[in-house]
Amino acid sequence: MPQFITVADPDDPRVAAYRDIRERDLVGRQGLFIAEGETVLRAFVRDAPGRVQSLLVDPKRQDKLAEVFAALPDEVPVYLVEQAVLDRVAGFHLHRGVLAVGQKPEPVSADHLLAGLPGATVVLVLCGIANHDNIGGIFRNAAAFGVGGVILDSACCDPLYRKAIRVSVGATLSVPTAWLAQDEDVAGLLERHGFEALALSPAAPEILARLRPPLRSAVLLGAEGPGLSAELIARARPIGIPMAGGFDSLNVATTSGIVLHHLRFAQP
Amino acid sequence: MPQFITVADPDDPRVAAYRDIRERDLVGRQGLFIAEGETVLRAFVRDAPGRVQSLLVDPKRQDKLAEVFAALPDEVPVYLVEQAVLDRVAGFHLHRGVLAVGQKPEPVSADHLLAGLPGATVVLVLCGIANHDNIGGIFRNAAAFGVGGVILDSACCDPLYRKAIRVSVGATLSVPTAWLAQDEDVAGLLERHGFEALALSPAAPEILARLRPPLRSAVLLGAEGPGLSAELIARARPIGIPMAGGFDSLNVATTSGIVLHHLRFAQP
Known part of the structure; x- marks a missing residue:
């Protein structure tokens, strides 16, 4: 099981990777990417659990994701962030309420x-x-x-x-x-x-x-x-x-x- | 050829049908619809010239649309509206610079x-x-x-x-x-x-x-x-x-x- 960490302050440095994602996403981010939404998250954890760096989840959605959490490596942090705080971290209203930061695979020719x-x-x-x-x-x-x-x-x-x-x-x-x-x-x-x-x-x-x-x-x-x-x-x-x-x-x-x-x- | 009418005031009542289209579009508009963009406009005038009620065009695009105008019925007004005014009429930045108001066809069973x-x-x-x-x-x-x-x-x-x-x-x-x-x-x-x-x-x-x-x-x-x-x-x-x-x-x-x-x- 992953570690659950409640974050209440949108400026908390532990969720820095999720900050202002709309702008930063387009300029690239040193080998990382952002994924959003339950369906995508399920696919990501199923297909590449070792590339999940962290999750950020509205605690209201925690129960629905239990089997996703169970499939995650132990060291992966899951940040529990209320929707209102989440919107301030992300920089816009993210109605899907579920985000992940992942590591891109090594480029292949x-x-x-x-x-x-x-x-x-x-x-x-x-x-x-x-x-x-x-x-x-x-x-x-x-x-x-x-x-x-x-x-x-x-x-x-x-x-x-x-x-x-x-x-x-x-x-x-x-x-x-x-x-x-x-x-x-x-x-x-x-x-x-x-x-x-x-x-x-x-x-x-x-x-x-x-x-x-x-x-x-x-x-x-x-x-x-x-x-x-x-x-x-x-x-x-x-x-x-x-x-x-x-x-x-x-x-x-x-x-x-x-x-x-x-x-x-x-x-x- | 249609009539060309220059409109400089975003509150001009002649362009009322184009006002705040983002919001109004979703709630319906008594038998009218808004179409946007050159490709769509060409298709509309080709397929149903009689249902075009008016056009609103950034004058910078006027030359590219000459053969579209030629295919329009004489009584259709073409409002020439600079991009900055157009954005204020529409309520957001409409980078396509070309809009039409059309009449929906009669419903068919x-x-x-x-x-x-x-x-x-x-x-x-x-x-x-x-x-x-x-x-x-x-x-x-x-x-x-x-x-x-x-x-x-x-x-x-x-x-x-x-x-x-x-x-x-x-x-x-x-x-x-x-x-x-x-x-x-x-x-x-x-x-x-x-x-x-x-x-x-x-x-x-x-x-x-x-x-x-x-x-x-x-x-x-x-x-x-x-x-x-x-x-x-x-x-x-x-x-x-x-x-x-x-x-x-x-x-x-x-x-x-x-x-x-x-x-x-x-x-x-």
Whole structure:
């Protein structure tokens, strides 16, 4: 069981990591992240108990979280903070009443991540996805369809930002993730590891519904609007999802769900 | 061409419909709605020019919108309002700089909507979807895959709320929509019109990927968490999308995209 520590003073230094999280979250915090809400907390403690640094919980919610506490290492502090104090610590009204500070995992290279995957697998490669809702939604789908990992280029936003974690329902805490180096040759990397690169592109003549899933697929997704670079598309197999008249694209998170569902269940 | 009217005073009664929209939007506004942003505005003027009541535009954006103005009826006023004044009218910083007030269409009964559809078609039936992001995402997918219409029960939120319109990229303004009466027998209604009711339910043994699309499908979606009522599932054909271990559900908008893609492209 963890240690329970009641904190009544919003300026108590023991809860400094939770202070003004709205502003600080976006500027990064030396290897730490903030997670919020019961569902996310349950996923975090289940998937990575060793990376939980502390919890901050409104005592009214203590009973509902008993089995979460039981799964925590003994040395993890749980700060019990009334909602009104919690709001002053966080700097805004945090109606979920449950927060955690976690330690980010050591960065893994994309090469290392791919090398560790089994023969038949799917990975996602995200290029320039800078919206936290979309990143979160994509990771949620990645977990739901059991992808081997997610690879991000340097123009993507942080999947361990509070909102991305929440939208992913905690999936960004558990799905294996790697960052590409600036200008890393992703097409070459995928080829070396035996992955077929599928570049999702609305205008591609080969349509997803007729694609026979390759044994090892890498799904390349770009941001809505700019999409993937022409260079990258030229070195991959472009795949499209035709739209009804007048509509030019799907949301990128929805696209990831449609593609992952197809790759998982279509006849190979 | 519309009439251009420069407004410099935030209290000018001619822009009263745009005042404090954040608060007023949620309480309804006698048959009117607010739409925001260039993409949405283009969709609105393209799909329903006769329902545009007025526009409010930062003059800096006037040139980019020339062909939108050209498509408007002559009597529609376009209020030209500098960004700083616009923010005071709206009651918050509206960085998109483009707003419209539109007239909601006359309500249509679900019975009437279904009666007007062609032989082979898909409709969505939404039960208790009360989140504007999800409603917007579902309508975006509905437009992208060309559904015949969307039917909402009385527990759904308004698809013509500003945020739902924005997330839908304007699709809530054009996709045919009808509301069910309180306690209306939706299973009976669908049967009468020859629709096969497909109840999406995570635990259903029949999986989506093996479903041969019926000629007339009605896709029933419930809110994340509670899902569809057991009663409704019992009167429909339950369809599931199996998840990888530990994950229990997809986002409902993503689910709609996966199902609509399958119904549109799978072999019948």
